[in-house]
Amino acid sequence: MPQDIHPIAGDKPAADRRPATADGQSLTLQSRFPIARFQSLIALFLLCLALSILSDKFLSFSNLWNVMRQISVNICISVGMTLIVLTAGIDLSVGSVLALCGAITAGLLKNGIEIPSQNLYIGFTVLGAILAGGLTGSALGAFNGWAITRFNVPPFVATLAMLTVARGLTMLWTGGFPISGLGDTFLFIGTGWFLGIPVPVWISIIVVALAVFLTEKTRIGRYIYAIGGNESASRLSGINVNKVKIIVYTIAGALAAVGGIMVTSRLDSAQPNAGISYELDSIAAVVIGGTSLSGGRGSILGTVQGAIIIGVLNNGLVLLNVSPFWQQVVKGLVILLAVIIDKSNGKGE
Incomplete structure (x- = not known):
């Protein structure tokens, strides 16, 4: 099986292909527009500067830690979404999967499983309930991947x-x-601290580190980029495209479960309507972070920057007492702007 598969193998003639960086972005484009590499960081800096001027509460330590806790959940979900988008897919189910996994974890921990006909009661430890929630998310993600690959269902429809x-x-x-x-x-x-840093932040750091290693240092990471760049060429190169996609959707489901457990723990409650609109925040983080919706180009660290921008934006709008309805309008426009910028950058490739 070929080992040196180009991460963004496209359908252009070989003579027209340009060298690429580890995250799949065109060197030619970056050399022509070097500011494009830092557009997320620039946007984050300007956003923080504006909010620090408009609200004296924004830069307080309590608020910043609160923002980091909230961002941690979106980072976990968005990392899984990034892997899917890199294969030119999408997952609209992460918010609902998050809610279900959180509810299953809470239900098993609080009530266990009763089988009256057998006069049987099965109790769960914290670890056992968490594993059950994680396995549920993985199974739902795997089912998404199986439906998409086995029946050729568009990812949008299957995950919807x-x-x-x-x-x-x-x-x-x-x-x-x-x-x-x-x-x-x-x-x-969800609420504890370890070495002076909130536990959810530690969890998100571990998730990001593992995802960066997966995408940059492993064979399957190269396959993910190759599939997003040109799925047909990847199949002809000997890559088991269906297997890779199922793995990617399984990982995304598991990370949605991690997010659900974190949210449930932080609230000390599993809410039936938890996770609503989380899929939009995760997609926004992915796109703002520079990952192309057409697949094959992007990075995990870029998504982290996008998640921070979304988290800071959400927090700033709340601090400024902006109506929740206007908050949705603003986030929608931000997503649209990010997609427009992505398409504009793509013209240079």
Whole structure:
């Protein structure tokens, strides 16, 4: 099986292909527009500067740590979304999967499983409940990947269906009511501190580090970029495209479960309507971070920058008492602007 597959192998003639960086961005484009490499950082700096002027609460330590906790959840989800988008796919179900996995974790931890006909009760430790939630997310993600590859269903349609299915299962599992009172040990995941840093931030750092290693140092990482660059050429090169896609969607489902567990722990409650619009925030983070929606170009660290921008924007709008309705308008326009910039940059390749 070929080892040196170009990360953004496209359908251009070989003579027209340009060398690329590790994250798949064109060297020629970067040399012509060097500021494009730092547009996310520049946008973040300007956003923080504006918010620090408009609100004296923004730069307080308590607010900054609060922002980091909130961003940690989106980072975990967005890392999985990045892997999917790099293969030219999309996952609209992450918010509902997050809610279902959080609810299953909370339900098993609080109530266990009762089988009256067998006079049997199965209790769960914190670790056991967390593993059950993680396995649920992985299974749902794998099902998404299987439906997409086995039946050639467009990712948009397959994951939109899973969005509805997972939300319905969440309502059935919870009965439409929150599951609360989960214990101090479980609460530590979402509210605890370790070495002076919130535990959710540590979790997101570990997730990012593993994802960077996966995409930059492993064979499957090269395959992910190759599939997004040109799926047909990847198949002809001997890559098992279907297997890679299923793995990617499985990882995304597992990371949505991690986000769900963090949210449930932080709130000490599994809410039936948790995760609504999280898929939009994750897609926004991916696009703002420079990952192309057409696949084959982008990076995990870019997505982290995008997630920070979305988190800071959300926090700033709340501090400025902006109506929640206008917040949705602003985020929608930011996503549109990011896509326009992405398409404009793509013209130079």
